[in-house]
Amino acid sequence: MTEHRAPGRVKEVTSLANPLVKDIKALALKKFRDQQNAFMAEGLKLVIDALDLGWSIKTLIFAKAGLGNPTIEKVAARTVAAGGTVLEVSEKVLTSITRRDNPQMVVGVFAQRYLPLKDIRPKDSDVWVALDRVRDPGNLGTVIRTVDAVGAKGVILVGETTDPFSLETVRATMGSIFAVPVAKATPEAFLAWRKHFPGIVAGTHLKGAVDYRSVDFKGKPVVLMMGNEQQGLPDTLAESCDRLLRIPQAGRADSLNLAVATGVMLYEIRRGALSLDARD
Ligand code: SAM
Secondary structure: OOOOOOOOOEEEEOOOOOHHHHHHHHHHOHHHHHHHOEEEEEOHHHHHHHHHOOOOEEEEEEEHHHOOOHHHHHHHHHHHHOOOEEEEEOHHHHHHHHOOOOOOOEEEEEEOOOOOHHHOOOOOOOEEEEEEOOOOHHHHHHHHHHHHHHOOOEEEEEOOOOOOOOHHHHHHHOOHHHOOOEEEEOHHHHHHHHHOOOOEEEEEOOOOOEEHHHOOOOOOOEEEEEOEOOOEOOHHHHHOOOEEEEOOOOOOOOOOOHHHHHHHHHHHHOHHHOOOOOOO
């Protein structure tokens, strides 16, 4: 034990059969993530960012090789101060937890956090992305990362979607999961919320009649509505949009990938707000 560690809160674990390790491994399944209200994020920088942004850490896991690393020791002390547990583990345990060869040296288990839909009250030029039944964790993670990059406000998951807190989604966000608020809603709850939304609800649709570059998005809040990967937007959601926009395509592809289409749209909507000189 070093002086940085609070006795009893730092445990050395080398066995895969350890119950704490079993609980963390169970986070691979949504059922257990929801039961424990927890999820896992890998990497020292990510864990520090998450703590700085006020996320609540339940467990910090680090490789034995990290012993004596002052940054890791500081994060361990922050974890203990926040009431979390610190596990110093063998590389075998870390590989098994992350299901990866050459795992990161540090993994954090955090409490999940959703923003209640009723707390989203868009104003000014706020941009929100609503995703209808998004299925693919890579797509969801990439959208969350892009929302962060363009300075949009957050993501609303509509209907049954893939889990924003799965390891695959979290990996694809590259840390943006901690910066981008995520709300979830049934289609009915979303439609009720949408009735009071003061700006433009811009749907994207392969049958959209309007070129996405012809709309003036400036100065009002926008909800960008994106359809499911296989089926696109259902009629109920499409009919609730103020506009149905299309991104022109050449070539043989039927459609763009969902995350790519979201990126194209977000850069158009946020065009006037972004410059190389300033991050707002
Ligand atoms: N087969 C689906 C369909 O018929 O809509 C394709 C869905 S596409 C892979 C996923 C979503 O990305 C669409 O619902 C739409 O929101 C958006 N999208 C993809 N390409 C688009 C385009 N060229 N114009 C507008 N939206 C597009």
